[in-house]
Amino acid sequence: EAGVAQSPRYKIIEKRQxxxxxCNPISGHATLYWYQQILGQGPKLxxxxxxxxxxxxxxxxxxxFSAERLKGVDSTLKIQPAKLEDSAVYLCASTTGGLNTEAFFGQGTRLTVV
Amino acid sequence: GQQVMQIPQYQHVQEGEDFTTYCNSSTTLSNIQWYKQRPGGHPVFLIQLVKSGEVKKQKRLTFQFGEAKKNSSLHITATQTTDVGTYFCAGPPRNTGFQKLVFGTGTRLLVSP
Structure with a gap:
């Protein structure tokens, strides 16, 4: 079974860009999450x-920040304009939906804003 | 909003010693999940507890869900270097109607051989 796919893996941008x-979740997963994880902290929904x-x-x-999930499958998260404090790993996760289901995470995108 | 705190924030043990992390939520949870994140990696699901007072074991790992469903603990017996990583609890508030996964602050475990 293919996992959650994220791209890019790394991104460096200047502030205000x-x-x-x-994110492409696991096929058939109804629920999709975007998390921000700043170094040394827990994922923030x-x-x-x-x-x-x-x-x-x-x-x-x-x-x-804006996000969309057209057709209930892929999702995109956008930041415009970026600030220095947005530097973090952005994690996408998916579940089958409903309660009591485990979340599967992608590898994440590490964003550095300079 | 819901806050989930974990203690300790960091623990360094010698291989073979035991380790425990505690998780406390500001609100009652419908369930609690535990994840492990290796350095440079992403969170990986370990286990879920649903019932009040529930205890589950996975080899050297013991998980417990509090009677009030607001706290939980993870205990590792005889740690190994492969246990290195950050352990997170996560859970949705009760009665949200959907699986809103709010993560705790995490406990980073370092194991020296």
């Missing part, structure tokens, strides 16, 4: 999709 991350609908985006900085 824009960047986009892509940014947004959660159930199929192509948003069920939680309470921690997403909506003035600069």
């Amino acid at each position: 824009s960047v986009a991350f892509w 940014l947004i959660q999709f159930q199929n192509n609908g948003v069920v939680d985006d309470s921690q997403l900085p909506k003035d600069r």
